[in-house]
Amino acid sequence: MRQDIHNADVPVLCRACEARHRGICGALDANELLRLGRRSSRHEHGAGTTLVAVGDRPEHCSNILSGVVKLSKLLADGRQQVVELQFAPDFLGRPFAEQSDVLVEAATDVRLCSFPRLALEAMMADAPALENRMHRQALRQLDDARDWMMTLGRKNAAEKVASFLLMIARHVRPQDDGYSSRFDLPLSRSDIADFLGLTIETISRQLTRLRKDGTIGIERARHVTVQDLEALKRAAAI
Amino acid sequence: MRQDIHNADVPVLCRACEARHRGICGALDANELLRLGRRSSRHEHGAGTTLVAVGDRPEHCSNILSGVVKLSKLLADGRQQVVELQFAPDFLGRPFAEQSDVLVEAATDVRLCSFPRLALEAMMADAPALENRMHRQALRQLDDARDWMMTLGRKNAAEKVASFLLMIARHVRPQDDGYSSRFDLPLSRSDIADFLGLTIETISRQLTRLRKDGTIGIERARHVTVQDLEALKRAAAI
DNA sequence: CGGCGTTCTTGATGCAGATCAAATAAAATG
DNA sequence: CATTTTATTTGATCTGCATCAAGAACGCCG
Numbered sequence: 001m002r003q004d005i006h007n008a009d010v011p012v013l014c015r016a017c018e019a020r021h022r023g024i025c026g027a028l029d030a031n032e033l034l035r036l037g038r039r040s041s042r043h044e045h046g047a048g049t050t051l052v053a054v055g056d057r058p059e060h061c062s063n064i065l066s067g068v069v070k071l072s073k074l075l076a077d078g079r080q081q082v083v084e085l086q087f088a089p090d091f092l093g094r095p096f097a098e099q100s101d102v103l104v105e106a107a108t109d110v111r112l113c114s115f116p117r118l119a120l121e122a123m124m125a126d127a128p129a130l131e132n133r134m135h136r137q138a139l140r141q142l143d144d145a146r147d148w149m150m151t152l153g154r155k156n157a158a159e160k161v162a163s164f165l166l167m168i169a170r171h172v173r174p175q176d177d178g179y180s181s182r183f184d185l186p187l188s189r190s191d192i193a194d195f196l197g198l199t200i201e202t203i204s205r206q207l208t209r210l211r212k213d214g215t216i217g218i219e220r221a222r223h224v225t226v227q228d229l230e231a232l233k234r235a236a237a238i
Numbered sequence: 239m240r241q242d243i244h245n246a247d248v249p250v251l252c253r254a255c256e257a258r259h260r261g262i263c264g265a266l267d268a269n270e271l272l273r274l275g276r277r278s279s280r281h282e283h284g285a286g287t288t289l290v291a292v293g294d295r296p297e298h299c300s301n302i303l304s305g306v307v308k309l310s311k312l313l314a315d316g317r318q319q320v321v322e323l324q325f326a327p328d329f330l331g332r333p334f335a336e337q338s339d340v341l342v343e344a345a346t347d348v349r350l351c352s353f354p355r356l357a358l359e360a361m362m363a364d365a366p367a368l369e370n371r372m373h374r375q376a377l378r379q380l381d382d383a384r385d386w387m388m389t390l391g392r393k394n395a396a397e398k399v400a401s402f403l404l405m406i407a408r409h410v411r412p413q414d415d416g417y418s419s420r421f422d423l424p425l426s427r428s429d430i431a432d433f434l435g436l437t438i439e440t441i442s443r444q445l446t447r448l449r450k451d452g453t454i455g456i457e458r459a460r461h462v463t464v465q466d467l468e469a470l471k472r473a474a475a476i
Numbered sequence: 477c478g479g480c481g482t483t484c485t486t487g488a489t490g491c492a493g494a495t496c497a498a499a500t501a502a503a504a505t506g
Numbered sequence: 507c508a509t510t511t512t513a514t515t516t517g518a519t520c521t522g523c524a525t526c527a528a529g530a531a532c533g534c535c536g
Contacts, residue, residue: 073388075475081391083384096374101381128366135373136334142376143339145383146321150311152390153319153435157523189484197391199524204485220532221484237313395493427514440493442515458502459514 032127039119045106051092052104060114061093067110068172068186071102072194082195084145085186087171091137095121108186152197155237160196161206162235165216169226181226189221210235270365277357283344289330290342298352299331305348306410306424309340310432320433322383323424325409329375333359346424390435393475398434399444400473403454407464419464427459448473 043062045051052058054074069092071084083102086092094100095117124131151163169179172186185192189200196203210216215232217225226232281300283289290296292312307330309322321340324330332338333355362369389401407417410424423430427438434441448454453470455463464470 071384073384075388075392077475079392081388083387094377096377102384124370125366128363128369131366131369131373132362135369135376138373138376138380139332139334142380142383145380145387146309146311146340149321149383149387149390150313150319152387153432154313154317194391200484201486201525202523205523208485237315437494438514439495439516443493446515 032123032130036115036119036123039116041114043112043114045110045112047106047108049106049110050103051106052100052102054100054103056100057098058094058100058117061091061095061117061120062112062114064088064090064092065111065113068107069110070105070107070187070191072105073102080194081197082191084141085167085171085195091134093117093120095124095134107191157196157198157202157206158209158235159237160198161192161203162210162215162232163237164192164196165210165224165226166232166236168224177229179226179229181229183224185222185224267365267367270361270368274353274357274361277353279352281350281352283348283350285344285346287344287348288341289344290338290340292338292341294338295336296331296338296355299329299333299355299358300350300352302326302328302330303349303351306345307348308343308345308425308429310343311340318432319435320429322379323405323409323433329372331355331358333362333372345429395434395436395440395444396447396473397475398436399430399441400448400453400470401475402430402434403448403462403464404470404474406462415467417464417467419467421462423460423462 042065051069064086066088069086069090070082071086072080072082074080085107092104092112094102120130124134151160155163166179168185169181169183172183173180175181187195189203192198192203193200207216207218210232211218213228213231215226215228215235217227219225280303289307302324304326307324307328308320309324310318310320312318323345330342330350332340358368362372389398393401404417406423407419407421410421411418413419425433427441430436430441431438445454445456448470449456451466451469453464453466453473455465457463
């Protein structure tokens, strides 16, 4: 079992997922959990799998047990923008939407514990604590989206790349100070570019610059060590 | 009374606001409405007024009765990004947050019907329909934020400005086809630049280009007429 | 281990939008 | 209405990132 689903604020054992996490199940009492758990199913998907296409009717909402999920938007001419990354133990899915307006893909291998969306919506009507939990998560996602809008709209390439590294370090195996000092990038250069509104060449050049600075180390393209966290924070323009 | 608060989907008369609108009050039954209405207060603010500063404890949530509210984020060096515009009859405020992480300002003169945030949070616990209403609004805001991330990250200046005009036309006095053909820009060139991640000079040049194209007309800098809606949509890259 | 497709890096060049600078238009003030 | 102030437009120039073009490193599979 991975460290990222063994988090500090563990509210309750989710029988459906058979794992402790801070997903939605923490909002439920034992009976509700049992009822929802009866409808749950486990799934594993390899990196790159499409989970929900644009226009699809989303049938499930899921606790992410491990891995990283990428939400993106497409323009008719092929331009792409990654609009959110979701990490274990986030909750994945958009209740109350009859069709998805984002493309949902597994960025890495992922394990999910899924519930039928309609069952979840029905249950929210009965269990106010569940709706409150989902509501708070939506508000947190909105806060994060706004933070990222600042990054997209007003930061330069160097600041964007540094901000991205900090974001990953905060979400993948975080340590005491809230940031990992060693991690694997869950995204290709191309995905990073689509997340930051840049090109792969610019991503590569900025990573090289940070490496030559001594701010980070990079091995085999994907493995990053943060050598100077304060410098990285300064580079991100906070 | 303004047309924008007389909308088609009018659920209920809100006694607190003394106005029909599709704000949160539509989720309440008569008793709840009365209870919340007793705690409400009306406010008017001139354009440019700061409603909530970053770090402030937000005391109120409000139905916007008229006008436009601007939410923005600041970097230490003064760079600014507008992260959302809210129009009547949207609901303004971030429940469950002890301090604001955005700067909330009146972009135009605004009239608000405000409720104490804590009263509203307490009431959400009692009235599931109210929490559901707020939850759905948060999800809609998240969808909009993601749309705008695509605009910020992947569109060029011409597309950004066209997208902005369409967004305003959809929200200010919308007509049958969902877009106004005549409206006043609720934002200065400087605010538009901070919304689009551009400079005022670029905004001005792109507006001039659209005017010379015959796509739009501009009088006295702020008043816009949409002369060719289809061309404007094409210019926005949808 | 070696060949091969894929991903990543590095270099050279071009251009969209920023920046700097000034003119003009509009709004505010008395 | 004249005067000042502020907002917007327009022009000239500069620059950061995109684009185009090779190479280098890596992962995969026989």
